[in-house]
Amino acid sequence: MKLLIMMMSILGGWLAAEESGHARVELWLGKAQAQADGSRMIPAVLSMHYEKGWHGYWVNPGEGGVKTTLRWQLPTGVEVSELMFPVPHRAMTGGLSCYGYEGEVLMALEIRAQASVDLQTEISGELRWLACDEKSCVPGKLRLVAKLAESVDDVSKEQKILATHRSMPQPAPELRLMVREEKNEVILNLEGADDWALEGSEFFPLTEQALDPKQALRWSKTATGYEAKAIKNEYAEGPLTELKLLIVPPQPRVARWIEWKKS
Amino acid sequence: MEKILNFPIGTIAVLGHGNGDAQQDCVEEPYNHSNPMMTAKHMFTAMVSAISLSLSVQAAEVGKPAPAFAAKDAKGAEVSLEKLKGKVVVLEWVNHGCPFVVKHYASKNMQKLQETYTGKGVVWITINSGSKASGSYTDNETFLKISADKGSKASHLIADESGTIGKAYMAKTTPHMYVIDAAGVLVYNGAIDSKKSTDEADIPTAENYVAKALDEVLAGKPVSQAKTEPYGCSVKY
The missing domain is CATH 2.60.40.1250 (Thiol:disulfide interchange protein DsbD, N-terminal domain)
Known part of the structure; x- marks a missing residue:
């Protein structure tokens, strides 16, 4: 080599x-x-x-x-x-x-x-x-x-x-991501995504050691937007303070990224 | 996940401890029948110990008793975690073909750690859980030779070909490091240090989590960073 x-x-x-x-x-x-x-x-x-x-x-x-x-x-x-x-x-x-x-x-x-x-x-x-x-x-x-x-x-x-x-993936400022934790689960809520086919989209966490990499995110429609439950990464230290996700819709397959930071 | 333990004479036994949510079954694999130390009496003792602990089995978890194991090391000596109670024990998963392991051996970082802490009474056990099928397996003779060539200062080398010990600890990478305190409790599970790379130049500026954990345990203090993400090549079960 x-x-x-x-x-x-x-x-x-x-x-x-x-x-x-x-x-x-x-x-x-x-x-x-x-x-x-x-x-x-x-x-x-x-x-x-x-x-x-x-x-x-x-x-x-x-x-x-x-x-x-x-x-x-x-x-x-x-x-x-x-x-x-x-x-x-x-x-x-x-x-x-x-x-x-x-x-x-x-x-x-x-x-x-x-x-x-x-x-x-x-x-x-x-x-x-x-x-x-x-x-x-x-x-x-x-x-x-x-x-x-x-x-x-x-x-x-x-x-x-x-x-x-x-x-290259671009930011999606029209989407609003909110994150909260319940035990070892991370609850994600997404607003402004009504025109997105989130159910068929792929998601990848840009932030390391935030979500369990073995689990793919599955979104469901709520009254105010979309919600998904993820398993928290076992190596995350303390509560999550930020999360950046890549969203890849099925069509057109143009990737966008969204970000949440704890206020 | 409960399972009735049934130890035929001549098995390597890995016994977990836990209270439900079992993720890892108790595993039994053929053991070297030529081991003169592994007598029926030993096996009976192991059975009794196992049954007295629990019949349910759980993966290694920081703060809980470390999964017990008994095996022959590469020199043929019996290594029993149960018998090492009273001593601090380090488990190091190794694969000398892995560039992350090469980083820590070529730099002598691992050997210095081994020498420093075995000098303080720590028992250091280096384990290769590579299977024959994966190509990462090393027989005892080869394992001893490679380790001697590298200047290893480990107390014991174990060729865990069946992956029995590795799976009980859910060892993911090489290296993957564990520290067990004198009471037999797992107090550290994770990476050797904070810099996830194959570059030796990163070692001086990395925080060595194993040294930190050992210093704290030997000083009678709780381990401040008990779990980190291990980095390296996957263990080739």
């Missing part, structure tokens, strides 16, 4: 695919978009393709896994957003319930460069992930290096970058 690989840019500006930790990794940079304040925003995508039979993890990995992280070393005037993760799959690995991905997963990120920054500037970051199959887990680690000006020259890939960004 290669633990450290320097990724070099090649023709056309996208970064060469490298394999480590049972995944093939590519970083795609889109064209820089001028902003009103003179800065540039560069949409980017981190593509990870797990080998058949292997999987990686979501931002909330569930039991046992570890989320994929990307830590940048950035020059002055450059900022990179957190990795934005697409909707995960729910899976069982060796008796542990986890959230993650098989095959190809495209994660979005935004790079922002102030007006003073030369786009020939190089940025670098360290990508870490964990890939597991039914029998073992292998950590992956790659050094990513890119020049800000090296955008993809393939139209279809440029479109894929933009489509990936459009498909």
Whole structure:
């Protein structure tokens, strides 16, 4: 297993695919978009393709896994957003319930460069992930290096970058989530969701150690909205103070997230 | 879930304690008949002890008596939790092919913990519950060799091929750590530390929950953080 690989840019500006930790990794940079304040925003995508039979993890990995992280070393005037993760799959690995991905997963990120920054500037970051199959887990680690000006020259890939960004989960401010606890149960009430097909939607807790990952949420209609009962995560420390949930309606399958914080 | 205990001569026994809501049946698996220590008398004692405790069985729960077990270690010595009463005991689930375990052994973090606390009278039992089918099983000879190569300072190594002990404790990951106080009560169940990663560099800045629990138990204090989420590879039953 290669633990450290320097990724070099090649023709056309996208970064060469490298394999480590049972995944093939590519970083795609889109064209820089001028902003009103003179800065540039560069949409980017981190593509990870797990080998058949292997999987990686979501931002909330569930039991046992570890989320994929990307830590940048950035020059002055450059900022990179957190990795934005697409909707995960729910899976069982060796008796542990986890959230993650098989095959190809495209994660979005935004790079922002102030007006003073030369786009020939190089940025670098360290990508870490964990890939597991039914029998073992292998950590992956790659050094990513890119020049800000090296955008993809393939139209279809440029479109894929933009489509990936459009498909990322968005907040749903029209929904109001309320949470209360009764013994080891968490009672969720949702208002403003009358137009949502909640009964057929999938839910994923973005907040770690809040809800039992083995249980899928089932919603029922009430006089004021929807209600669901969940089992509290056995490792939650004290009463819940916040909860962030990803909602994935059956059609259209555009994920939104809702958040509750104890007042 | 109640179950009548029926111990044939030559079984490894794991006995839970509880009062209803049983999640884990009492498990019986064939034991090594060549064990000269496991006599009919021992088995009768085990039966009587079991029946006197309860016929219902419960998974390991912090604050309750730890599930009793008796097994041979990799050197052939009998290890009985019942007989270790009066001593603080650590149970460590291991799989040396797991990167989370590698993190703590390559850094010597685990060995230092073992050395520090066995030096204070703690009995440290390292258990591999990997089954043969999973590919994570190690026979006693291999288990001893790997552990010696790694510089393990554990008091006992147990190859729990059947997963009997692991399932009684509901051990989920490698590593998964448990601390049992001198009265036989489970006082800690969870992760080795606070940083869920495979990176050795995270160890110095992590809070070591096991060391904290052991320091508190040895000082006669209650364990302040008795349950945490274990992290690591799944135990390959």
